[in-house]
Amino acid sequence: MNLNQIHNVYFIGIGGIGMSNLARYFKNLGKQVCGYDKTPSVLTNELMESGIAIHFEDSIDLIPKDFFIENTLVIITPAVPVTHSEWNYFVEKEYEIKKRAEVLGLITKDTFCFAVAGTHGKTTTSGILGHILHQSGADVTAFIGGIVENYNSNLIGSGTTVTVVEADEFDRSFLHLHPNIACITSMDADHLDIYGTSEAIEASFMEFAAKIEDKNNLFITKELPLEGITCAVNEDAIYKAFNIRIGDGSYVFDVQTPTEIIKDLHFGLPGRHNLMNAVMAIAMANLFGTPTDAIAKAIASFKGIKRRFSYQIKTDAKVYIDDYAHHPTEINAVHQAVRELYPNQKVLAIFQPHLYSRTRDFADEFAKSLSNFDEVLLLDIYPAREQPIQGVTSQWIKDKMLLNNKKLVAKNDLVTAILASDATVVVTIGAGDIGELVPSIKKAINETL
Template sequence: MTLDQFKYIYFLGIGGIGMSALARWFGVNGYTVAGYDKTPSALTQALEAEGMVIHFTEDVDQIPAPFRENPAQTLVIYTPAVPKTHAEYIYLTEQGFVLQKRSQVLGLLAGQMKTVAIAGTHGKTTTSSMVAHILRHAGVNCAAFLGGITNNYGTNFLLNEPSDDLKSVVCVVEADEFDRSFLTLFPQLAVVTSTDADHLDIYGAHDAVLESFSKFVSQITPGGVLFMKKGLSLAEHTKADVREYALEEGDYHSSNLRIKDASFVFDLVHKAGIIADVKLTVPGFHNVENAVAAGAVALELGVPAEAIRLALNNYRGVRRRFEYVLKTDKAVLIDDYAHHPAEVMAFLSSVKALYPDRELTAIFQPHLFSRTRDFADGFAESLSIADHVLLLDIYPARELPIEGVTSDLILRNVQSKTRKQCNKAELPGVVREMKPSLLVTIGAGDIDQMLPSLKSILEDQ
């Protein structure tokens, strides 16, 4: 199959962060794009503003007529989150349309370019956006498909300049292990940030997660390079040149790490020397480590050391990744997408290091019943870093409730000074009463919808 045979591109689940990036690529490249999503969002509004027809009711008749009337010229791209019982999915399948997962189509696109794939159970969105930003800042012709909205560009998709030789174009791809999607990629360069147990609703056991990552690194093309977090057990599964990185050790690492004016400043050590005084306005020990990995990739692609330093110095992060919502002398509010115990621990540890003299209040919204069940003790341990913990109800996302699985599984083992469970309606009143000076919101659900009211409370107190 080639993309040349299609004129119309229809998305089932167009509003997802990854799907919307693909939709933009097709829209920019002259295809007619339309789609369905369950609910409107800022992303779907942006796509509609770019001319795409989107509907939010499960209704075959709302698929635009030119799409329905031309199955041979219509490619349907769907997300695994769309159930097989979905009326439009059933119709499109029965009518003989070509249906492909986003990952399959992304593999087709990326295969035309020099691919840098960033994988890992956490850290991949920030690392991939850092790589893309360094390349764009340094004038390298690149495309990027990212899992979050970059603050530097206001988008999750960067379009490359037209080129007669696509192999000279670098394609930065966030390689998602969910549903084994990243196995459609055959990159020249790859980064693996972590292989912790996650998505056990899909994989069943950690061993299956590790097996999937092993398969991914085996697909790095001959002569390629794997940049691997030190300590991961992947080297024996790839023929690529393996380079290790970490916060404080490995072929690439940081040194002289210090906190200055609520920012992390460090030197990036690599085989050929040092990139001194890299300053991250997006703080966090984990983000320093991500920056080390991104710098390593950029060096391999020939980006000069000074260009890397300057790019990282003005990298402004990804929305909902250590994002400052309010920062004054009296009150700080930070939002983060963390939804795995290791991510929560990295985030809260970094906040504590930045503000050692303030008591930290954390609001956490668990994401998925299965993840809460599988990692309840880990979440409790990570959240206990905070002085005060407010726990919201579980955000179900794609799942139905599991009997006996509630936020209380986490709360009962939290060791903070105070801990409390509440719902979103109760949250503003609870926060107003607590009067926190350092407040963080954590989770991959819809907790970010509470940020305007929480910011207003902190500003008023």
């Protein structure tokens, strides 16, 4: 299929974080873009403001007449039910219909592609890399799975020859990509509802790694059972961050590359996991030939990703941080960053588990991770695409936690429970709709200061 011959692009599920950056991309290319989504959101509002028509009712009558012609590509999200009437209409009329992952495959086939894979760190690493390449003048488009603070967008740049993409392991999507340079940040078990076993997910990452024939173009962490260029923080590796200090609220560090030492890099994102993400991005940009001074300048100016250790309140009296963490390893990373930045302070964590299957698969690990905080409030499980599983509840996690100061709360009672705590650091954690509660939590805390 030749994307150059496509005039119209229709999205079913246009408001998703991954779908919306594709919509922006095709709009930038001058295509006619429109679509459907179930509910309005900040993302759909922004797309509409950019001139993309969106409707929120599943109705064939609402599809613009221009799209009932040849040269229309229909892109669907896996979350759309098979009963969706618009989808069924396009199937019946034999339109070109592709999943988002397949379309990214087509785009990356015709560009020089950087692919960022891993169970954790994909969004931040690809955001840093996209920012470095864009700031250094590369003809790049970076598709990011979160909103990059510097651009207030999940799309960086509008280049046509270089792409940066998150290589998502969900549904084996990353096997559609055509990477020239890639990294794998981690291979922890996740998405066991898709894969079944941790061995199966590891095999899928191995298959992705095999796409990079020259292993000098594959960057890995030291513990991964793969051949590639190693990256590390404070450990021997081909690319390593060392001499790490904290100055003026930022990390200051040096990076060893195969040919030089880049000194005194400034980087504002907290947590050792983010330092690792930065090293991966620096290594990929360095291999590509990005000048060292451009890398240093971009690293210093990178502001982060919304809902990735995102400061909502930062005063001497109170700190409120919001984070997307939804896996025990990610919760541990949030905890490490908070303890490093705010030693000796009482930390309240509010956690909303995401998916019944993930909660079932990692209940013990969630309980252990959450027990590291001083106080925990647990919301009910956010189901997303799933039906309830017997016995899998937030109460189950609570019962497993080795922490006395823990409590189940309903969303309606959450603000009251937060205000009743004497914790000086508050962290909201989760990938569900907990993000929508952040403004009201922020407002309530601010009113007490």
